[in-house]
Amino acid sequence: MKYPSRVKIVDVAPRDGLQNEKAPVPAEVKIGLVHRLQDAGLKEIEVTSFVSPKWVPQMADAAEVMAGIERRPGARYSVLTPNMKGFEAALACRPDEIVVFGAASEAFSHRNINCSIAESIERFAPVVSAAREHGIHVRGAISVAVGCPYEGEVSPANVELVARLMKGIGVQHVGVADTIGVGTPLKVQRALEAALKHYDLDDVSGHFHDTYGQALGNTLAALQMGVWQYDTSCAGLGGCPYAKGATGNVATEDVVYMLHGMGIATGIDLDKLVDAGKYISDFLRRPPNSRAATALLNKRQG
Amino acid sequence: MKYPSRVKIVDVAPRDGLQNEKAPVPAEVKIGLVHRLQDAGLKEIEVTSFVSPKWVPQMADAAEVMAGIERRPGARYSVLTPNMKGFEAALACRPDEIVVFGAASEAFSHRNINCSIAESIERFAPVVSAAREHGIHVRGAISVAVGCPYEGEVSPANVELVARLMKGIGVQHVGVADTIGVGTPLKVQRALEAALKHYDLDDVSGHFHDTYGQALGNTLAALQMGVWQYDTSCAGLGGCPYAKGATGNVATEDVVYMLHGMGIATGIDLDKLVDAGKYISDFLRRPPNSRAATALLNKRQG
Numbered sequence: 001m002k003y004p005s006r007v008k009i010v011d012v013a014p015r016d017g018l019q020n021e022k023a024p025v026p027a028e029v030k031i032g033l034v035h036r037l038q039d040a041g042l043k044e045i046e047v048t049s050f051v052s053p054k055w056v057p058q059m060a061d062a063a064e065v066m067a068g069i070e071r072r073p074g075a076r077y078s079v080l081t082p083n084m085k086g087f088e089a090a091l092a093c094r095p096d097e098i099v100v101f102g103a104a105s106e107a108f109s110h111r112n113i114n115c116s117i118a119e120s121i122e123r124f125a126p127v128v129s130a131a132r133e134h135g136i137h138v139r140g141a142i143s144v145a146v147g148c149p150y151e152g153e154v155s156p157a158n159v160e161l162v163a164r165l166m167k168g169i170g171v172q173h174v175g176v177a178d179t180i181g182v183g184t185p186l187k188v189q190r191a192l193e194a195a196l197k198h199y200d201l202d203d204v205s206g207h208f209h210d211t212y213g214q215a216l217g218n219t220l221a222a223l224q225m226g227v228w229q230y231d232t233s234c235a236g237l238g239g240c241p242y243a244k245g246a247t248g249n250v251a252t253e254d255v256v257y258m259l260h261g262m263g264i265a266t267g268i269d270l271d272k273l274v275d276a277g278k279y280i281s282d283f284l285r286r287p288p289n290s291r292a293a294t295a296l297l298n299k300r301q302g
Numbered sequence: 303m304k305y306p307s308r309v310k311i312v313d314v315a316p317r318d319g320l321q322n323e324k325a326p327v328p329a330e331v332k333i334g335l336v337h338r339l340q341d342a343g344l345k346e347i348e349v350t351s352f353v354s355p356k357w358v359p360q361m362a363d364a365a366e367v368m369a370g371i372e373r374r375p376g377a378r379y380s381v382l383t384p385n386m387k388g389f390e391a392a393l394a395c396r397p398d399e400i401v402v403f404g405a406a407s408e409a410f411s412h413r414n415i416n417c418s419i420a421e422s423i424e425r426f427a428p429v430v431s432a433a434r435e436h437g438i439h440v441r442g443a444i445s446v447a448v449g450c451p452y453e454g455e456v457s458p459a460n461v462e463l464v465a466r467l468m469k470g471i472g473v474q475h476v477g478v479a480d481t482i483g484v485g486t487p488l489k490v491q492r493a494l495e496a497a498l499k500h501y502d503l504d505d506v507s508g509h510f511h512d513t514y515g516q517a518l519g520n521t522l523a524a525l526q527m528g529v530w531q532y533d534t535s536c537a538g539l540g541g542c543p544y545a546k547g548a549t550g551n552v553a554t555e556d557v558v559y560m561l562h563g564m565g566i567a568t569g570i571d572l573d574k575l576v577d578a579g580k581y582i583s584d585f586l587r588r589p590p591n592s593r594a595a596t597a598l599l600n601k602r603q604g
Contacts (some may be wrong), residue, residue, distance in 0.1 A: 038574070182563075184423075184559070184562075184563025185522055185560070185563075186563070186564050186565070210593060211593060212593055212597050213556035213560075214559065215561055216515060216519040217521070217522045218516040218517055220487055220519045220522050253477070253513035253556070254514070257515070258486050258515075258519055258572060260488060261486025261488070262486050262488050265489070290514060291512060292515050295513045
């Protein structure tokens with residue numbers, strides 16, 4: 001079994017993790033989280049989302065957060081831009097990468113954005129073009145890539161369709177996202193294989209939710225295919241607004257614990273990562289949603 | 303990748319799971335749990351432990367629990383017997399299997415039972431002989447097989463030593479137990495390989511704790527070696543009295559969810575298993591420590 005010798009983690013806690021928090025998190029706390037993630041060695045952070053504050057009030061401070069970050073050399077700061085208005089607002093903040101998204105389920109696409117998969121991707125075409133013209137890297141998130149809350153299992157053919165359409169409009173990298181966490185190792189491998197029909201191994205990442213406790217098994221299965229880039233969320237922050245009970249991006253701490261235990265380098269200092277998770281968890285007044293963080297914090301208390 | 307087509311789960315919740323609960327759990331509740339596990343399709347259940355009630359008061363009702371179970375044909379009921387006195391008490395209850403144990407760490411063995419690994423196994427020799435004479439199957443648990451709270455990483459050579467010594471006294475099957483949950487996939491595979499030097503694949507099982515969130519990745523790694531028998535605990539009940547912060551056998555629900563998602567048969571009805579976990583969790587007045595159970599219970603509530 002050949003594993004990658006190095007894995008790149010994109011921490012999505014500041015955006016995907018905090019997006020659905022009901023109580024407002026001040027910009028300075030979000031900035032504090034980004035800084036602590038940087039201190040822990042994270043080189044790519046999904047910082048915020050340039051969306052309508054009517055839809056996602058938690059992200060209304062996107063520009064303030066981006067402006068407040070002390071950027072580190074070699075680090076990459078990504079933001080979500082669902083449309084041209086969002087992109088234009090984002091542009092002033094000089095993101096290194098933008099993220100666009102498309103669901104791999106027709107039912108999900110129709111229920112949530114009232115159009116087909118193909119139409120949803122087409123809408124991003126001008127955003128992607130504009131980003132590429134400005135030299136900004138474009139990542140596409142393929143959501144509900146394994147299962148959908150409305151139609152159940154999602155066929156790998158749908159993932160391939162989204163990957164093909166994203167490739168067509170110039171998206172440079174795709175993340176295969178098990179948004180509701182129902183995936184298991186073989187299904188996740190099939191979804192990744194579908195994306196790999198249109199993207200190189202270096203341009204595909206895994207984004208797994210731990211709703212059913214499956215994310216680390218799925219990560220292991222993806223590693224065995226050579227996939228070496230993963231989105232994870234410090235302290236396991238986050239969930240999915242569309243899927244009841246779908247709480248929890250996989251915790252960065254749990255993934256890093258596994259990788260380091262396997263001798264796979266991440267460049268991340270696990271102790272400092274636990275600090276970052278404790279910082280935001282303390283602010284939110286709840287324990288980190290990470291088993292590794294919980295165990296390591298217990299150990300610190302002696 | 304070749305996976306087993308079928309997996310046998312030994313649910314250890316009634317014994318390993320409840321053993322360290324401080325508040326007494328009445329025998330009828332333990333019996334109720336065993337019955338619900340049977341209803342869910344479990345064919346092997348670790349029921350209780352014949353130990354001194356001074357040491358483990360929660361298991362003082364061992365004989366009552368064993369006597370109260372309505373046994374199902376084809377099911378196997380196992381009990382822990384740490385010494386001849388325990389074995390003799392167990393014998394009257396007609397267990398199908400007894401479990402003996404040995405630590406793979408000298409430090410752990412000395413700190414907890416004040417003798418070397420070799421001495422600890424030798425003490426079980428008369429128990430194993432007696433059991434075999436009575437036609438009772440003997441399973442050996444190799445504890446702290448990957449990591450030890452006192453000496454850190456445990457060498458596979460130690461696991462091999464315990465396996466060899468257990469083989470020598472007539473133990474028929476060994477379980478490789480990551481008692482404190484620090485294992486990651488490659489380390490777990492090396493520990494299993496060490497046991498497989500002395501036991502056939504059909505006589506080795508995995509027993510993983512989810513303390514650091516690693517148990518499902520470890521299970522996947524073990525499946526890839528052909529290991530098809532696992533100890534798990536309904537509702538994730540249990541922990542380790544010797545290791546601070548070491549909470550949580552892996553939840554049967556999470557393992558079954560993964561296996562079924564991979565098309566691997568278990569004979570278990572996941573919905574009924576969730577019922578069993580809810581039954582004991584309701585009694586203990588806390589939610590099941592299982593992500594799959596939590597997600598499935600959320601879904602039921604619509």
